[in-house]
Amino acid sequence: MFAGAALLLLWGLALSPVTEQATFFDPRPSLWAEAGSPLAPWANVTLTCRSPLPTQEFQLLKDGVGQEPVHLESPAHEHRFPLGPVTSAIRGLYRCSYKGGNDWISPSNLVEVTGAEPLPAPSLSTSPVSWITPGLNTTLLCFTGLRGVTFLLRREGEDQFLEVAEAPESTQATFPVHRAGNYSCSYRTHAAGTPSEPSAMVTIEELAPPPAPTLTVDRESAGVLRPGSPASLTCVAPLSGVDFQLRRGAEEQLVPRASSSPDRVFFKLSALAAGDGGGYTCRYRLRGELAAWSRDSAPAELVLSDGTLPAPELSAEPATLNPAPGALVQLRCQAPRAGVRFTLLRKDAGRRWVPRVLSPGGPEAQFELRDVSAVDSGNYSCVYTDTSPPFAGSKPSATLELRVDGPLPRPQLRALWAGAVTPGRDAVLRCEAQVPDVSFLLLRAGEEEPLAVTWSTHRSADLVLTYVGPQHAGTYSCRYRTDGPRSLLSELSDPVELRVAGELKPQEEGAAVQAFAPMVPSSGLRFHAPLQR
Template structure:
């Protein structure tokens, strides 16, 4: 488990720079199996739990339940649990953990013990740093098993001639450089004449014609536009899917040479100061690997900037229906009427700490119509609109008079559904999906009023890792909002988890 000792400050598009800093220390233990003889791996087996920090307390779990615990006389970073000859009582799914003094760590990786030479459990295959290949990148496939000292085999679907082998005499994983696109699996064998294990899940490696685009900001569609004052400043963050890239900010088809800074190897922040009306328009960013003549990626989704000098008359904003206290779930249309046609019109939500562009239109007539669907308490706010001329000198209007919209009543309840059917087998994971129509900051999974898992937006999946009989019961979920108001929703309808056996 990576424990952050400083919060990661999530920021996408913002009006003033925020320092991005976080420090992580890996505390999760590592678990693997050692066989006395790889010719008969299940005849005499030992499970080794390795901790990054010295400890005197180790726990070994089997099929989701604490199975063995030890308290040692002196601190150590490694402990061996002897299984001996694998029997029906010792077959299962294992994890371990250790005590850090005041708390137990997260559970280790999973090790499956089957006890049958002809059914070696499958390894895990993953790609690093990305699942595609391109010039200037060093993409590898990482194959990890549970037994130390085996030989790994990499195969590509549809190519009977392709077979890569790699030995791991003192490890449980190997890396395979990958230079061709395809669907890959890996397996392993304990000795040269042994039957290979079941294959891993397939990993697809692609070779795109152009490097995938970066992200310009990460707060969602509502942050893909900004209304900024004349003479103001903006900081725009560009995030690539890879570390160590070269970045470029573009205004239309023109590269902008502006100051930049970064505290993370996969991103940079472009600083724009003393904004003028000519700075209005669409902005994109792109990246490329370092080196001579490396290709640029595809452009990011655009961010639109509207620089407002307030030299043009204010538009008029009205609501349909006219009531400013609509019922929850209603459709509200906000209409912004400008003095003439040929304008770019923005609807702006104004709260205590933030101004957010909710929509941009270039209507054929002089009126833009913005719709708020299924309104809830979270839509309670002040709304205004502005416009800019799309022709030079790109003048902008004063803001319209504000409309204060208020929606009463509780927040809509989320919906929780299981991503499994029937009873869950002990030792496996149970994933539940919590869905909400209201933008949220975090989701929480609860059992008997206690939070058992939390996920940050945009994730919708909540997880019970390594399920045992103790996890059986009814679960609910809820969401929390942080901006523009701090709210906690009501609980979803319950979902029952049954554990097999």
């Protein structure tokens, strides 16, 4: 079997410059091509596979199909696969893998061997973000599978290359970028050589101030808190190595903080006072004397109530507590007087949280649940609190149990490619749902186990089949499920057909039953199972 490669994260909890840094270990190998002569790059080609860990077994993969593994007499970090002159039988998309313990590690980067000119396009990416602002060192990274080339950077609208970088011992070059615009890169093997096909365009924006971070109330603090309770909020920036600030209104909140990653911080509020409820925001800035603060995050609400005021009344319209899927439900919270802040509470499977907060000015707040589905089922109540001292709060209202029957709404699955997929490329399918904070599952017709599972805070997720080969041809659907003790599962989407260019050769039939699991991305949990027939 092929094991999904894991990232090993060693994170410090204190916000010191040393322990704030995260150490990432990527066990995937790297693959590159070397030309016998830069004047004729396809005349004599060798592929080199390098593993970060010593191993006795390497494997080359071509067009999505594993070749015969190579067993070495003693462990090594590197193995060379001579291809020789590039003919029609040699052309293709290559990756490599190695054996770590009893499992094959997820495959390397892709190297395209075409045997033709212009040379295949490189890839262009940004680091750490795709925007520039004063004090930030944004760079563009141009990468190709051919080692020892000269890289060329171009900005859209300009005739000449902006930067030229030689990389005699590397497959990539880094370019600093100081102006907004659309950029692409290419490369050549010698000074008089024809540049390769250009990379896809990358857009760099100029942002001042930097974009807002996100602020969330941690799960244990998401309900109605009593004065004296602790609370925790998490602020996440779009890049690492920044200073954070928690604010309530225009005032900075000097509270203890901790971190598990250099792009985020946990603000710890202890023994909340009665007036500490309400909206909080956070912001960040680059480390430097002239760095500007980012835009403020969207507010995150802390709800405090001491339970000393009379309970409000909560009613539903329509009066039925078993509405049809897709209906509009209005929950009306009525207080004895005006000028208070209303909070709608929902409890489901032992978890209580705050979905809405309103300050209407009158003695009544109306909370709308649009296009309801089974995910809206739960026990609802409401409270109200004074917005001025002594910040008294009510007891919770009587509970209304809302139940919406039926499965979750059907998602939509879209293929992010056109026509047949070239063997060796990745196939990306986008699953779109009507609710956020769910796990998306990709399934193949006739199989029960999902091929990919991705959790997302958004209403969609990209599900990836990596290094597609003939064995991936088939029909796919997606569905999503809610997490927690009371997990709900949606209906299957309409199917999408994946066709793979070319046909399976007889000698490849036995080798084409395995696929690979890519890395776990930092933005969410993703698992790709091996694809087997």
